[in-house]
Amino acid sequence: MSDKPAVVCEGLSCTLPSGVQAxxxxxxxxxxxxxxxxxxxxxxGKTTLxxxxxxxxxxxxxxxxxxxxxxxxxPIRAGHxxxxxxxxxxxxxxxxxxxxxxxxxxxxxxxRERVARAEAVIHAAGLDGAQSRLPAQLSGGMRMRVALAxxxxxxxxxxxxxxxxxxxxxxxxxxxxxxILRVWQDSGATTMLVTxxxxxxxxxxxxxxxxxRARVHSIHRVALDRASRDxxxxxxxxxxxxxxxxxxxxxxxxxx
Amino acid sequence: MKRLSExxxxxxxxxxxxxxxxxxxxxxxxxxGVSPLLLPRPTAIGQTMWMNSEMLLSATVQTAIAALxxxxxxxxxxxxxxxxxAAVPVLRRSIYPLATIVQMxxxxxxxxxxxxxxxxxxxxxxxxxxxxxxxxxxxxTIDGLRSVDHGLREIFALAGxxxxxxWRKLDLPASIxAIMTGxxxxxxxxxxxxxVGEFVSGYGGAHAPLGIVVMTAMREARTxxxxxxxxxxxxxxxxxxxxxxxxxxxxxxxxxxxxxxEMEIRR
Numbered sequence: 129m130s131d132k133p134a135v136v137c138e139g140l141s142c143t144l145p146s147g148v149q150a151x152x153x154x155x156x157x158x159x160x161x162x163x164x165x166x167x168x169x170x171x172x173g174k175t176t177l178x179x180x181x182x183x184x185x186x187x188x189x190x191x192x193x194x195x196x197x198x199x200x201x202x203p204i205r206a207g208h209x210x211x212x213x214x215x216x217x218x219x220x221x222x223x224x225x226x227x228x229x230x231x232x233x234x235x236x237x238x239x240r241e242r243v244a245r246a247e248a249v250i251h252a253a254g255l256d257g258a259q260s261r262l263p264a265q266l267s268g269g270m271r272m273r274v275a276l277a278x279x280x281x282x283x284x285x286x287x288x289x290x291x292x293x294x295x296x297x298x299x300x301x302x303x304x305x306x307x308i309l310r311v312w313q314d315s316g317a318t319t320m321l322v323t324x325x326x327x328x329x330x331x332x333x334x335x336x337x338x339x340x341r342a343r344v345h346s347i348h349r350v351a352l353d354r355a356s357r358d359x360x361x362x363x364x365x366x367x368x369x370x371x372x373x374x375x376x377x378x379x380x381x382x383x384x
Numbered sequence: 385m386k387r388l389s390e391x392x393x394x395x396x397x398x399x400x401x402x403x404x405x406x407x408x409x410x411x412x413x414x415x416x417g418v419s420p421l422l423l424p425r426p427t428a429i430g431q432t433m434w435m436n437s438e439m440l441l442s443a444t445v446q447t448a449i450a451a452l453x454x455x456x457x458x459x460x461x462x463x464x465x466x467x468x469x470a471a472v473p474v475l476r477r478s479i480y481p482l483a484t485i486v487q488m489x490x491x492x493x494x495x496x497x498x499x500x501x502x503x504x505x506x507x508x509x510x511x512x513x514x515x516x517x518x519x520x521x522x523x524x525t526i527d528g529l530r531s532v533d534h535g536l537r538e539i540f541a542l543a544g545x546x547x548x549x550x551w552r553k554l555d556l557p558a559s560i561x562a563i564m565t566g567x568x569x570x571x572x573x574x575x576x577x578x579x580v581g582e583f584v585s586g587y588g589g590a591h592a593p594l595g596i597v598v599m600t601a602m603r604e605a606r607t608x609x610x611x612x613x614x615x616x617x618x619x620x621x622x623x624x625x626x627x628x629x630x631x632x633x634x635x636x637x638x639x640x641x642x643x644x645x646e647m648e649i650r651r
Contacts, residue, residue, distance in 0.1 A: 213538075219554070234549065
């Protein structure tokens with residue numbers, strides 16, 4: 129497993145072509161190998177932040193750096209950074225195995241090796257038996273698992289998840305959360321999760337960055353250890369309540 | 385079984401319609417006593433076709449070669465040209481409107497130019513066929529490429545894929561449904577183009593194509609032979625259209641699997 133970089137945002141601002149300021153002076157750090165959730169109301173700039181980190185959008189000012197343990201810059205190459213979007217974005221004419229193997233194919237990996245690696249990730253994602261299916265033959269939850277498997281097939285060091293559970297029902301969301309947790313623990317990738325769901329953020333993240341009106345409002349460190357993150361426990365509910373309160377303060381609904 | 389019987393009904397319906405029209409035509413001609421020079425009976429047309437079967441078969445093959453060649457050229461030029469125009473904004477703004485205007489020029493008026501450039505014979509028929517068939521392919525390719533899902537393109541951008549790789553693995557496959565629509569239109573047009581090309585290029589002899597058979601039969605007032613040649617040219621167009629439709633269906637249909645198979649795999 130390669131060394132995972134920390135992701136450092138410094139004074140990041142972004143003005144969209146429409147003139148809307150999507151980010152204003154955003155600074156925070158994703159710990160190397162950690163899982164950080166970005167949470168906030170719609171339009172607060174969290175997806176823009178993820179897109180800049182992925183290299184799909186440009187910051188107007190400020191920068192995002194990927195730093196190794198010794199402080200040197202990590203030149204993230206294609207394949208080292210993977211993104212899972214809120215829609216699965218699968219090629220409808222390709223079987224599951226060929227969709228999962230796509231990043232390897234584009235990196236020039238030979239057919240035999242890429243199929244073997246894709247099969248391994250598909251197995252780990254609990255998609256055995258679906259290798260030869262087309263995306264149209266899968267449920268929404270399965271499609272998202274295929275998208276997650278595709279993101280992991282290159283063994284990325286940085287994983288960006290843009291509301292991967294937003295298009296599925298609550299039951300599937302909980303299953304996918306377990307999957308994301310397992311994936312993150314297995315890969316050790318530095319992970320940024322953009323989400324709307326407070327309970328999802330508390331369940332998965334080490335730190336929760338709460339955004340409001342294109343700025344970082346506050347950063348909440350989840351106090352619960354991994355073993356006590358049982359959604360039905362009182363401690364979990366209390367933690368969710370704490371974050372909810374920070375969110376309500378950020379939204380101006382509650383006075384601090 | 386149910387799906388099979390539905391398919392049989394789909395195929396049978398137009399055949400029955402053709403049969404009914406032929407019987408009505410036959411009866412109407414006999415009842416009205418109209419001259420066979422104006423409107424021959426379907427059975428008389430069939431008889432003439434049978435008696436001239438060798439000549440008509442050779443003519444049909446000639447026209448099919450011209451139409452197929454024209455269609456192949458139109459497909460190649462349309463897909464390559466459409467891809468280039470879709471990729472280069474300047475060309476999209478300059479060449480595409482020009483191509484739209486050019487395709488409105490009547491082929492019959494332009495066809496004599498091909499005779500000047502290519503001489504009498506098959507090349508002129510092929511050129512006329514290609515010219516009339518290229519625009520639907522070009523337009524469909526541009527439309528298809530321009531409507532490729534932006535999200536899927538981002539997947540390729542993240543992997544650092546080159547434009548050429550993205551075209552091969554994403555843009556072209558994603559545009560197939562649109563391109564197939566263009567190809568279906570082009571299939572019919574390519575036969576029309578070939579016949580028009582044959583009209584003006586006027587090559588005859590042992591290898592006279594259907595266009596020439598029609599013109600010769602008209603001059604000789606053999607209306608039944610005109611009808612026979614027209615029917616065969618329609619069959620060439622129909623077969624080409626049918627093959628393109630089946631290929632398109634095989635390529636695209638499996639993307640849209642039914643909800644039943646989704647239920648099979650859901651767990």
